[in-house]
Amino acid sequence: MTAKRRLLLGCIADDFTGATDLANNLVRAGMSTVQTIGVPSVDLASDDQEGPDAIVVALKSRTISPQDAVAQSLAALKWLKSQGAEQIYFKYCSTFDSTAEGNIGPVTQALMAALQSRFTVACPAFPEALRTVFKGHLFVGDQLLSDSGMRNHPLTPMLDANLVSVLQKQTTLKVGLLSYDVVARGAEAVRERFAQLQADGVEVAVLDAISNADLLTLGQALAGMPLVTAGSGIAIGLPQNWRANGALGPAAAADKLPLAKGFKAIISGSCSLATNAQVTHFQQLGCASFRVDALALARGEDLVAHALAWAKPLLTVENPAPLLIYATAEPAAVKDVQAQLGVEKAGSLVEAALASIAKGLLALGVRQLVVAGGETSGAVVQALGVTQLAIGPQIAPGVPWTFASNGAQQPLHLALKSGNFGGVDFFTQAFAVLHD
Numbered sequence: 001m002t003a004k005r006r007l008l009l010g011c012i013a014d015d016f017t018g019a020t021d022l023a024n025n026l027v028r029a030g031m032s033t034v035q036t037i038g039v040p041s042v043d044l045a046s047d048d049q050e051g052p053d054a055i056v057v058a059l060k061s062r063t064i065s066p067q068d069a070v071a072q073s074l075a076a077l078k079w080l081k082s083q084g085a086e087q088i089y090f091k092y093c094s095t096f097d098s099t100a101e102g103n104i105g106p107v108t109q110a111l112m113a114a115l116q117s118r119f120t121v122a123c124p125a126f127p128e129a130l131r132t133v134f135k136g137h138l139f140v141g142d143q144l145l146s147d148s149g150m151r152n153h154p155l156t157p158m159l160d161a162n163l164v165s166v167l168q169k170q171t172t173l174k175v176g177l178l179s180y181d182v183v184a185r186g187a188e189a190v191r192e193r194f195a196q197l198q199a200d201g202v203e204v205a206v207l208d209a210i211s212n213a214d215l216l217t218l219g220q221a222l223a224g225m226p227l228v229t230a231g232s233g234i235a236i237g238l239p240q241n242w243r244a245n246g247a248l249g250p251a252a253a254a255d256k257l258p259l260a261k262g263f264k265a266i267i268s269g270s271c272s273l274a275t276n277a278q279v280t281h282f283q284q285l286g287c288a289s290f291r292v293d294a295l296a297l298a299r300g301e302d303l304v305a306h307a308l309a310w311a312k313p314l315l316t317v318e319n320p321a322p323l324l325i326y327a328t329a330e331p332a333a334v335k336d337v338q339a340q341l342g343v344e345k346a347g348s349l350v351e352a353a354l355a356s357i358a359k360g361l362l363a364l365g366v367r368q369l370v371v372a373g374g375e376t377s378g379a380v381v382q383a384l385g386v387t388q389l390a391i392g393p394q395i396a397p398g399v400p401w402t403f404a405s406n407g408a409q410q411p412l413h414l415a416l417k418s419g420n421f422g423g424v425d426f427f428t429q430a431f432a433v434l435h436d
């Protein structure tokens, strides 16, 4: 019998699109990776007798109360530790999405306490997706975070690009900065600065990084650190540490997913700039789309039934084109809805409707589903009863196809797209990648 492989990395992701983003980066950096939906109640069921190198537990904890986010994250930590995880990775958004109370600070603090760790790092940089950190300030493309579309996010508007100050407001831990001049001097210099920062009482160091080379330098310096907190970018720098000590073999390939069958659909609840452009582009191509109006939902209109009645005649073998059901709207329209319904109610009403529509689409034979939006993906995947995802080919940086490998009633290919990821033609490109 083959000896069980070590579980090198245990990850806790604060949303579902973020979890597939991280799993995708780990797979592409050569670690076999499984994504679970929520904290499993049993040991990992794996087709691979040896078990994966990394597990990513996907939570929907980004916008819930800090107390609930801490409790769920600690439960994930306990389970990952019970599976033997050697290093823990807390994954949040590359745009550092937070509410006024957290949850990046409170969760980091709780995980550090549970791991009896006195020092960790915070680094949302993901240069491949144009997120860079310089002098502690987060840039999205050429813009400061606070000037980017993230200033209008429906649930987590980001109005300050200075990550040291954003994080310091969320935690009693002392937050400091490890700036680019140190990163440029290499991993040894980074480790020395970690020691200096700790001597100065810093407990969380925000890390500058503007390129993949920086992520590799930082990754090397993070070897053996009990807890890493980051976006998905740093993940590309960690496998080299286990490869260097022989715990990880040569690069593993992404899972070969089963052949995709069934009808194709897209559900979009993201109101991010990129998603708005993707919806418009899809419509301009002449593809079929149905709008879910949040105010009509609030008036009690049964848009779930209407959407499914609209979709049913379109889902035929003669018509292989994907169809789109969306609540996606421009910032002014979202603000109007929120002013009338309240932020939380607007979000949960739309999420619940889109999740019910997803269930209905599956019943109509959809087996290839793209979901746009992190919270939206969380609601949909939970409603579908998916418990585990295998990671397949990448569609765009941060977005792979996945296969719902158990729990779902029917075989299902899922792509969970982060709001701001993907090119303008993502909704059609995604299906082309699956059938390449």
Ligand SMILES: Nc1ncnc2c1ncn2[C@@H]1O[C@H](COP(=O)(O)OP(=O)(O)O)[C@@H](O)[C@H]1O
Binding pocket: 153, 154, 155, 269, 270, 271, 272, 275, 294, 327, 328, 329, 333, 334, 337, 338, 346, 347, 348, 349, 350, 351, 372, 373, 374, 375, 376, 377, 417, 418, 419, 420
């Ligand atoms: N038209 C709308 N009005 C108000 N809120 C909306 C509308 N459409 C979607 N939402 C809500 O906005 C939130 C978008 O968040 P999310 O799905 O995480 O997208 P992203 O990945 O872009 O952050 C969800 O809670 C969703 O239900």
Ligand SMILES: O=C(O)[C@@H](O)C(=O)COP(=O)(O)O
Binding pocket: 015, 017, 018, 019, 021, 022, 092, 093, 094, 095, 126, 231, 232, 373, 374, 375, 398, 417, 418, 419, 420
């Ligand atoms: O790190 C990222 O940008 C993504 O993985 C992510 O977490 C995005 O979240 P949503 O935009 O809410 O999908």
